[in-house]
Each structure stands twice: as C-alpha cells, then as structure tokens.
Amino acid sequence: MTIDSLIKNATVEFGLSNVVPYMSFLRRQESKKNIQLDSCLRRNDRSASISKNHIFSAIQKTKSVILKISEDSEELESEYNALKAFENLGAASVLAYSKNAIILERIESGNSLAEYFPNNEEASIDIVSEIIKKLRDAPRSSYIFTSIDQWLGLLDDQAFYESEDISDLIKKASVIKDELLSVKKPQILLHADLHHNNILKGFDGWKVIDPKGVIGEAEYDVGCFIRNPVSELSSHVDAINIIKNRISSLSEKLSYDPQRIANWCFVQAALSFLFARQDGVDTRGFRKLVEIFEEV
Ligand SMILES: Nc1ncnc2c1ncn2[C@@H]1O[C@H](COP(=O)(O)OP(=O)(O)O)[C@@H](O)[C@H]1O
C-alpha cells in the first residue's frame, strides 16, 4: 500500500481533519515563541531520510493529535504495545491504533531534551533518571516483545563488518556483550530508544515517545541517553568527561553498577555504529563514540 493510501485510510478510520506533515506544521507555528524551530527542523530533516515513519499533526474532534504512519507494521505493533505498557508512567497517550497507524496525544511545547545539550547537562541527567524510575516499573504485558539478545546478534556477524578498520573494537564489543548476557538479571520491558529527541516537554511534565519495546536488563536503558545526541556529543571537546559524568551520576541515582553501564554503553555504541552503517547514514560520529566508549 502506498503512503498516500495509508494516510487516507487513517484519516477516515480515525475521523481526522487538518492532517499536515509535522514539519510543515512546525513551520506554520514559527511565530510561537516557545517552539525552537531550528532544532526541531534539523532533527526532523535528519531523520526523514532514514526513517520508515511519517509524522503528521492533525485534529481529532477538537483535540490536537499526532498521526504516526509506519510502513513497518511489526515495529509499530511493538511500539504500540510498549506505549500501552508505559501508559501513566510517563509515555505519551495512545488515542487509537491500527496496523500501520497510531494516534498520539500531541505534546504541545515543541521542545525536547535535545535543547538541554550541552548547557543544561545536569538537569537533563535528573530528568532522564526520573523518567527511567517510572518506566522500569511497567507491569508485565501479555504481548511478546523481542529480547535484546536478538538485536545484539548483529555484533556476532563478523563477515558484515570485517572491512571496517574498527572491526577489532566490534569483535571486542561482541565478547563483552556475551559476558554481560551470561549474568542472569531480571528481564524487564525497556524503552530501548531513550534519546533526547524521544523525550518531549509537555505542559504537564516530560513525556516519552517512540519506545522500541524490547526485553532486557534495566541497566541497558541508560545507554541510549549516554551516547546522544550522537553528532553533537561525539564532536564535543569534553565528550569523555560528559560521558563519565553521565555514567557515574546515573549509576548513583538509579543504583546501577557503573561498570555494567559502561560496558553496555560500549556494546550499544558498536551496535548503533552497525545499524547506522546498515541504514547508509554518515557513520563518523558513531565510529568516534565506539572509540570513546572503549576508553571509558
Ligand atoms: N506525540 C508527539 N507530540 C509531539 N511531537 C511528536 C510526537 N510524536 C512525535 N513527535 C515529533 O516527531 C518526531 C519523530 O517522531 P518519532 O515517533 O520519534 O518517530 P521516529 O520513529 O521516526 O523516530 C519526534 O522527535 C517529535 O519531534
């Protein structure tokens, strides 16, 4: 089915009006002072080329909503089930769902945690730790989520990355991954994509969007925040100290073992380098982060 017909179906099925691509919607809001348009647009322009998802603003009855259309219905099903599991624990509310479309409450301010980097670093660490404290209490869901072991399998596929000059580091990450997984820890539902642009400032507090929904140990979920925003952090002169501070602060606030966090960060940096390579995006920032995390 084409994107146009997916949009048309969702518009009819969910009774939507004023369906506008979210970027154009932001442009129209330009005059509103509280929208930091530059960073919103930069982030959306950047993700547009690689994302299988299409984001629209719309009106449902009298309510401002977000329509997310995904060509990957399995991924969207997992996102929907994770959002439901995280409902009332800080996730944006789901108003409706069907195979390729999801309707979410619109978080109105237009600001995300990305605006906190690098000048409000300590505040952003506090915000993320409070968010994680709520998310990690999600009740068990009857939906069967994927396990992180499956994602991490890419690190074992040496043929896939042997041409890379950092292949030794990726092999090392694969070994550390096996060590981490050999310790049996309680398995919980993870957000698994908790980076700055998926944490939005609502008028009634911070809300998370876009959970991948995978099962794994709690410590895994801090890694994504710690290595983001990838291009800004990897090119920051003080990157290593920012990262070290994030690891020690979060381990203290969440009572996680700092060495385990650091190991997960290294493993995930290698994995996200491989994902970026697979998606055909610029891998330089990702590569730099693998090297930085190896040092930490
Ligand atoms: N409920 C929402 N309220 C406000 N903005 C949103 C909402 N959902 C998505 N967005 C905006 O759209 C962007 C992309 O949405 P997201 O669900 O993260 O898609 P993707 O899976 O492509 O990353 C977000 O970073 C945010 O700027």
Ligand SMILES: [Mg+2]
């Ligand atoms: Mg996102």
